[in-house]
Amino acid sequence: MSPSERTSPGSDGDAVTSPDATTPEDVLSLAEEAEAEAAEADAVAAAARARARALRLRREAKAAEAAAVAVPEPTLVDDDVPTDEPVATEPGATEPVPTDDVLAGGATEDPEPTPDDGVVPDDESGLAAPGARLRVAIGAVAIVLTVGFVAASGFMLWHHRQVVAEQQRSAEFVAAARQGVVTLMSLDFTRAEEDVQRILDNTTGDFRKEFAGQAENFTEVAQQSKVVTEATVNAIAVRSMTADAANVLVAVTTRVSNAAANEQPPRSWRLSVDVARDGGQIKLAKVEFVP
Incomplete structure (x- = not known):
């Protein structure tokens, strides 16, 4: 069943x-x-x-x-x-x-960490964080070196400009002192009035006032003595200077001739000359004979 x-x-x-x-x-x-x-x-x-x-x-x-x-x-x-x-x-x-x-x-x-989570994934060797710190350090050193290089370059450029500006001023003072001394010590009795006027035009300050007071007598003496004087600058150097003035040492030789004697032996002079800016021109401000 x-x-x-x-x-x-x-x-x-x-x-x-x-x-x-x-x-x-x-x-x-x-x-x-x-x-x-x-x-x-x-x-x-x-x-x-x-x-x-x-x-x-x-x-x-x-x-x-x-x-x-x-x-x-x-x-x-x-x-x-x-x-x-x-x-x-x-x-x-x-x-x-x-x-x-x-x-x-x-x-x-x-979920894998993302940059928004604030988690920096490390690689298997654990060198990700040291590598990042090394890159940051290298970047900081590069920035410091760049700033230092820029600062050094700026200083060198500024110094170069200062040197060039001083050389230009020195050249201007030297040229003005040379021309002033030659004009002052060169004289021809045949054009005495013109020479005296050139001296007045190249001087300034107290020195010009003193010379202007004696200009007429100076012209008469030159015409009466029939003197011809030629000046030659042998050496010149700036001893000190500022932006608008300078003291210049000048070594000059003069040759004098007149009606009594055809030509006299050359004479050497050492001058201490002060030059100063007067408007747009540099002129003689003081002249001293030095031993």
């Missing part, structure tokens, strides 16, 4: 077999089949989880190999640590396959 059949008394008292009868043995058999199906479903779910985990590990390995950077495995800090034990599910139910965003055991991957 099959498990699904049962006996029931007939109208005549004989036993009659019923196909819908259920016995304890049948119930036990059905329970065992249900348990077997549940165990099979658990095995299928565990296999799916294992396949998903293997797939994720392969992808992570490929990504790490391509980037040549070892990413430390995230550590789970949740109190409920997932286990690999199969979870019982109802017969016929299927467990969803974990995606790449879900780690084994249900933990999600931490």
